[in-house]
Amino acid sequence: MDIRTYFPRHPLLRQYISYYYFLVVDDPDFNVTYYSFPNTTTPLNIHKNIETKIEPYATSIAESKEQNNVMLVQGMRKQPLLANLKGRLDKITIHFKPLGLNQFISKPFADIAPLDSQLFTDWCHAPGYNHFIADFYGTCDLERRVGILEAFLLSIYKPMIIDPLLINAVNALADTSNEQNIQQIAQELGISTKTLSRFFTKHLGITAIGFKNIARFRHSLQVNQQGKTLTDIGYESNFCDQAYFINVYKQIAGASPGAFFKSISKFADDQLVFKLLDQGTV
Incomplete structure (x- = not known):
């Protein structure tokens, strides 16, 4: 194409x-x-x-x-x-x-x-x-x-007037270089995890943890370009263990990480x- x-x-x-x-x-x-x-x-x-x-x-x-x-x-x-x-x-x-x-x-x-x-x-x-x-x-x-x-x-x-807390939360969850869980981010922003979840659902159409997993997935695609092992890719993208790395990939990509990387084409x-x-x- x-x-x-x-x-x-x-x-x-x-x-x-x-x-x-x-x-x-x-x-x-x-x-x-x-x-x-x-x-x-x-x-x-x-x-x-x-x-x-x-x-x-x-x-x-x-x-x-x-x-x-x-x-x-x-x-x-x-x-x-x-x-x-x-x-x-x-x-x-x-x-x-x-x-x-x-x-x-x-x-x-x-x-x-x-x-x-x-x-x-x-x-x-x-x-x-x-x-x-x-x-x-x-x-x-x-x-x-x-x-x-x-x-x-x-x-x-x-x-659109968006609560700065949401913007900070989006940036924090997208930042794979500084791993934080949902509870930590909500606590630092001074809001409950339920409030954080409502923010994401209304303005992004996805839960906070769903957004975080997608951010990890997209980061792993960038790391893969550097010729690293699957273990290194999962670790550097902040997947807590290999089993979780594989499970998230099967949901988001429809395949294990190894099979996925062999099957894709890149454009643009x-x-x-x-x-x-x-x-x-x-």
Whole structure:
């Protein structure tokens, strides 16, 4: 798959967005099936002229003769998502940092993305949305598209007042270099573990421990690039023992760590990790 990666230009957007990637396919026979894996980022996809079928942990996208624009957003999922892409496609995916999308929506995150994958309509009635889509898909220049997208995002930016305690908790749980359990973090913030759990469920759509395991999982992918043993990878990613390391991987990745690392492919400057099942005309 020819995936092109771009990083936010505007300093405000860099606070909330990790990166964008484009997938533009002009081959009607294109057909690829793959698994994508849980991440601490929130992917939001904007597609041109597609039909889609969404099932639990399985989403298919196919070229459509209907002239439309479809947006999909993925919640903070705990299991791999099976994806199938067919035909000519033209999409951008925005990877929002934790709490990032919250700054650009009109409802709580838990209301916007309660499922692993769903249609996203929150922007459809925003002032300038139709003009944005027309301009965005009116050019094939990806650099220009990034500029058009960022102008739209800045126009709908509504900074959400989030309790600083939640932000501190998110940062603490994502920091694998300073291992702390949920109870320690809640105690340091002066709140109960129940309050901490409510924060995460409302604003991130996942429990605190679920988020922490995903952060450990994503860190282990980075450590694996350094050619270390499975024992070292588990230890450096703060999995308390090998049995727990394996159990979390079987849930999040659907395989043991050793089998998983042998099966994955990386795209978008190693930002994306997929397990390709049917490469078709990739």
